[in-house]
Amino acid sequence: MADWKRGLRRVLYPAYEARVARRLPPERVPRHVGVMLDGNRRWARSVGADTAHGHRAGAANIEPLLTWCGEIGVEVVTLWLLSTDNLNRPSEELDDLLGIIGDVVESLAAQQRWRIHPVGALDLLPAPVAQRLKSAEEATRDTDGFIVNVAVGYGGRREIADAVRSLLQEHAGRGTTLEELAEVIDVEHIAEHLYTKGQPDPDLVIRTSGEQRLGGFLLWQSAQSEFYFCEAYWPDFRRVDFLRAVRAYAERERRFGA
Numbered sequence: 001m002a003d004w005k006r007g008l009r010r011v012l013y014p015a016y017e018a019r020v021a022r023r024l025p026p027e028r029v030p031r032h033v034g035v036m037l038d039g040n041r042r043w044a045r046s047v048g049a050d051t052a053h054g055h056r057a058g059a060a061n062i063e064p065l066l067t068w069c070g071e072i073g074v075e076v077v078t079l080w081l082l083s084t085d086n087l088n089r090p091s092e093e094l095d096d097l098l099g100i101i102g103d104v105v106e107s108l109a110a111q112q113r114w115r116i117h118p119v120g121a122l123d124l125l126p127a128p129v130a131q132r133l134k135s136a137e138e139a140t141r142d143t144d145g146f147i148v149n150v151a152v153g154y155g156g157r158r159e160i161a162d163a164v165r166s167l168l169q170e171h172a173g174r175g176t177t178l179e180e181l182a183e184v185i186d187v188e189h190i191a192e193h194l195y196t197k198g199q200p201d202p203d204l205v206i207r208t209s210g211e212q213r214l215g216g217f218l219l220w221q222s223a224q225s226e227f228y229f230c231e232a233y234w235p236d237f238r239r240v241d242f243l244r245a246v247r248a249y250a251e252r253e254r255r256f257g258a
Helices: 003-022 040-046 051-060 062-072 091-111 127-139 156-174 178-184 187-191 239-251
Strands: 032-036 076-083 115-119 147-154 204-207 226-229
Touching (some): 003 239, 051 091, 062 076, 062 091, 115 127, 127 147, 156 187
Parallel strands (some): 032 076, 032 204, 076 147, 115 147, 204 226
């Protein structure tokens, strides 16, 4: 891109972003935003870099996203950083990625701006990685900031299976028989055992990189969510892209399954 075009964008985009932000109705801002941070590897290939460089560039874009969310009053953000399927990647790439995830989560926790909450099957992760995530959660437990769910080793089907397993174990401990449980169980009972229990379901789910599928992200919670698919790879996702996603959400008529 010519230098003059870059310069023009640097001048015009802040004004455009400010206009979009001003026109967002406060009552139409999503409470919970889920983000599928997709495209790090493809971004790395596009700039002639290795995969680890792409993951580091993606990690560097997380703090700006959380800042943008805070600016408009979002209450919960869920970041899908690593799926259960990703755990099958080659060990060299996976080790680098887990290290980068641990670093960025610790960096976010150190700032004491957000409450970190790991969601996922932590038992599938290497013990040192799981401990870093748990330590970040403990360090921010009393932080006066919105909730940031970091989904690592996360899969929607696994979450639902874990929720049902937890529900059965709880009632077994109370002495409830399967027949008695079958008579009373409903969706709320299962929701109370999800990784995100007690939180509002996501209003808006954003996926970057042009892919238009959920891939198992918040399967239960996103039943009535609005979806926004962005062409930009995650490391290139900008504030203007975020504001456009929120504007698109605000302009939709939510029917909640009606």
